Amino acid sequence: MDFFDQLQFITTSIRAKRLHSFLTGLGIAVGIAAVILLTSMGEGLQRFVLAEFTQFGTNLIAINPGKVTTMGTSLGVIGSERLLTLEDADALRGLPGIEAAVPMIQGNAEVKAGNRTRRITLYGVGPEMDRAFRMRVQSGRFLPPDDARTARAFVVLGHKVRQELFPDRNPLGERVQIGNQPARVIGVMESKGQILGFDMDDTLYLPAVRALDLFNRDGLMEIDILYREGAEASEVVAAIKRLLLARHGQEDFTITTQQQMLDVLGSVLGMLTVAVGALGGISLLVGSVGIFTVMTIAVRERTGEIGLLRAIGATKAQILLFFLFEGTLLSALGGAAGLGAGFVCATLIHFFVPLLPVHTPWTFIVLAELVALAIGILASILPARQAARLNPLEALRSE
Structure with missing residues (x-):
């Protein structure tokens, strides 16, 4: 059997059991749609917040009274022994x-x-x-x-x-x-x-x-x-620290660069995007279980068919590929449907709620479809190996 014969054989099998195929693909579609929708909202939120935060530029440094800090942001005057003054601001203005x-x-x-x-x-x-x-x-x-x-x-x-x-x-x-x-x-x-x-x-x-x-x-x-644009933030921070240490006698202040704040903010929002994507991944796990179950049942129902294929010359490798391709194709079709549904839902949400930022990078789309293919392959391996190991005579006798 050449490649086109194999493809026709697989698609005929899928069409013959449309309900099973639909339900199997539906599990993957729901999972992919959930991942696309949630990660689009998370990525949109991340881009929105970072854009808002950088409206003031990125070459800014904040100096707060007090040495206590957490996550790169000062807690204020708690623990400060000397407050920041207008004279401090005047002195800082004269630094190179x-x-x-x-x-x-x-x-x-x-x-x-x-x-x-x-x-x-x-x-x-x-x-x-x-x-x-x-x-x-x-x-x-x-x-x-x-x-x-x-x-x-x-x-x-x-x-x-x-x-x-x-x-x-x-x-x-x-x-x-x-x-x-x-x-x-x-x-x-x-x-x-x-x-x-x-x-x-x-x-x-x-x-x-x-x-x-x-x-x-x-x-x-x-x-x-x-x-100044082009100046090294670390050098400016060092100069600020030296001047304030000379004026205050001790380090009773906190210096935070804009880049530090952006790094912390970006990491927090990135974790949020990963977290919401993981929630959608639960649906993908359910979909993979569905593919495994359906393919296992398909092997049992088609034992006689497998025996006939072996009798007319099909090799174990070809039988393995038949069922492996079938599960992968079901998963790929379900993933494509999920991509479309997730993208449409994200677009509709942004249309009806313009204040809610939504952004779907192409990398997410490609990665989601690759994940769907991987799930199809992994979930089909055991049923495909089971089909390839069937004894031809025993398989024909079961018919």
């Missing part, structure tokens, strides 16, 4: 390779403009914040480069805050009341949207020294460093 040093304080306060009042998130920052974090001013300007300790009472509004507090007039030059402090609006930021759950439009920026006074704080929550 550093383009900006942004002091940071965050809090919530009531903001009043005329007869409108809102409680919003405030950021006390330095005048370089917009450049360091790739943010743009829509109208007016960002905070001026005043002395950090005597900065004037100016504020810059987020896009949404401007619409809420000044819906019908230009806010530039208008006065607002932030807690117990009056301030003048000098700028409005372009819409930035939400980043990792934080609405960057529903906020207000004011000088860090004003925020320290407003929130009655003695030190900064963070200093963010923007270093």
Whole structure:
């Protein structure tokens, strides 16, 4: 028998038992569809979060008070013996390779403009914040480069805050009341949207020294460093550490590069993608058991047919290949159907829920089909060997 005769023999056998073939392929199809759908959602989430996280660039370094760290992220001022100060930020700004040093304080306060009042998130920052974090001013300007300790009472509004507090007039030059402090609006930021759950439009920026006074704080929550493109992050970190050690007398601070945060985030999200893919793999295990069962039953039902094939000259190797190819073909067809179903489901989910990121790399598709083929081969090996070992005379006698 040549290859085409063998293929016709196998396909005829599959068509003869359509229900068995359908149910066998269905198990693999469900498993592959589940793997494609879950891994697409996991990969989409990973890409979405990393894209959101890198909107501010990758040449950033965060300095937090306190030495206690976990997973590359500072726990804050716990255990700190000396807080980060505006003077620290000024000193860091003078280091080689550093383009900006942004002091940071965050809090919530009531903001009043005329007869409108809102409680919003405030950021006390330095005048370089917009450049360091790739943010743009829509109208007016960002905070001026005043002395950090005597900065004037100016504020810059987020896009949404401007619409809420000044819906019908230009806010530039208008006065607002932030807690117990009056301030003048000098700028409005372009819409930035939400980043990792934080609405960057529903906020207000004011000088860090004003925020320290407003929130009655003695030190900064963070200093963010923007270093020059092409500079070695390790060298910049070493320079920062030397300077702060000289100023503080001990290492009571935590330095975290943007790449460290991305590595940790990427590893966590990668594990999530693998985990959800493994859940779909359970269905593939069930499908492999189905193929093994169906092929074992097929050998028993077709014992006489096997004896006849051996009687007319079919070799053991050919019998082995018949059943091995049959199981592999069933698995391949089921895998292809599962790929289509998984891709369609992922597309529909993204269509009806646009906020849910879904991404299906071609590598996942190829790998899923290869897994289906491997499952078909492995699940068919024992039944195929059983068929090849049948004694021709005994097989014919069973007919």
